[in-house]
Amino acid sequence: MKTYSNLAALIALLLGSIALATETETRFVISIIDTGIDMKNETLKKHLCVNTGEMGLDNDGHDKVTNGVDDDGNGYVDDLHGWSFFDDSKDLQDHHGHGTHIAGILLKELQTLKLESKFCFQVLKYYDSDEPSSNLLKASNDSFRYALKNYAQLVNYSGGGYSANKEEAKWIQELANKRVPIVAAMGNQKLNTDRNPFYPASYDVENIFAIGAADTNQLTASFSNFGKKRFDFLAPGVSIESFGLNNSRAFLSGTSQATAKVSALIAYLMYQENKITNWKELKTNLKNLRAVYTTKKQKENPLFVDTPYIQKFKTSAVDAFGEP
Numbered sequence: 001m002k003t004y005s006n007l008a009a010l011i012a013l014l015l016g017s018i019a020l021a022t023e024t025e026t027r028f029v030i031s032i033i034d035t036g037i038d039m040k041n042e043t044l045k046k047h048l049c050v051n052t053g054e055m056g057l058d059n060d061g062h063d064k065v066t067n068g069v070d071d072d073g074n075g076y077v078d079d080l081h082g083w084s085f086f087d088d089s090k091d092l093q094d095h096h097g098h099g100t101h102i103a104g105i106l107l108k109e110l111q112t113l114k115l116e117s118k119f120c121f122q123v124l125k126y127y128d129s130d131e132p133s134s135n136l137l138k139a140s141n142d143s144f145r146y147a148l149k150n151y152a153q154l155v156n157y158s159g160g161g162y163s164a165n166k167e168e169a170k171w172i173q174e175l176a177n178k179r180v181p182i183v184a185a186m187g188n189q190k191l192n193t194d195r196n197p198f199y200p201a202s203y204d205v206e207n208i209f210a211i212g213a214a215d216t217n218q219l220t221a222s223f224s225n226f227g228k229k230r231f232d233f234l235a236p237g238v239s240i241e242s243f244g245l246n247n248s249r250a251f252l253s254g255t256s257q258a259t260a261k262v263s264a265l266i267a268y269l270m271y272q273e274n275k276i277t278n279w280k281e282l283k284t285n286l287k288n289l290r291a292v293y294t295t296k297k298q299k300e301n302p303l304f305v306d307t308p309y310i311q312k313f314k315t316s317a318v319d320a321f322g323e324p
Helices: 009-023 100-113 134-148 166-177 253-275 278-287 291-297
Strands: 026-033 082-084 119-125 155-156 182-185 208-216 233-236 240-244 250-254
Touching: 009 026, 026 100, 026 134, 026 253, 082 134, 100 119, 100 240, 100 250, 100 253, 119 134, 134 166, 155 253, 182 253, 233 253, 240 253, 278 291
Parallel strands: 026 119, 026 155, 082 119, 155 182, 182 208, 208 233
Antiparallel strands: 240 250
């Protein structure tokens, strides 16, 4: 049995163990596979998921967050809030701004639902800048694998490309097997994805929610990709306000922004229902969100009066609930 010559270290270890036991992550885990987040943004940091296996003190009295040890044995050292597959480190700092903007949209939508305390963001950084595409693909696939192995309940993927990949498809199918939805952007090149598939949104896997962007007139935005085979929903994607770097505010447009809005609503539905038993039903419920939850018992009864519309893609006609 190990003895402690330093009584303070022993007391600290015991206190650390108590803290670990009382701080187990119980919130709904949304994985954001993107460019990281601005770690200087204290508002976003409050909503980061916590890997409790990397909390408390180790046997030597060192803080597990910074001890340079893979304390929980998941293959990643000090991965408290996620991992950067861009450079294989725990550094989640966003130097690009995209991931910060997406996280801010998710948070704002959850705040509208008055349920932000029930959700947390697992940050998986796969892109920074000027990285060769082969490395980006590996980093992206590793992000999917991490989400699968580390308790993700929903994946927001505001990115993609025009080449399918067997490994990517494999991880997405495994996430489907675990009933984890992937909310994926359709892309911003004005292309018909029936002829020019955009992945991962275009994979024919039941857990994919392919999201296009709508303008302020509730029509498909001029830049948004479109199609019928793999096009599930439109959501607002023009001049969306959210966080920029260094605690600034930014207005950005894209299917990325629309994807984040839909992710928040799907996460809400999953929180209400506890588990997914039927993907088709989930998509139907998402389209009919207002009708579904005015007739069913709700947890904490959030209101949707100011929630942005979401529209099932059929024609250019408005088919939506709420107001933009």
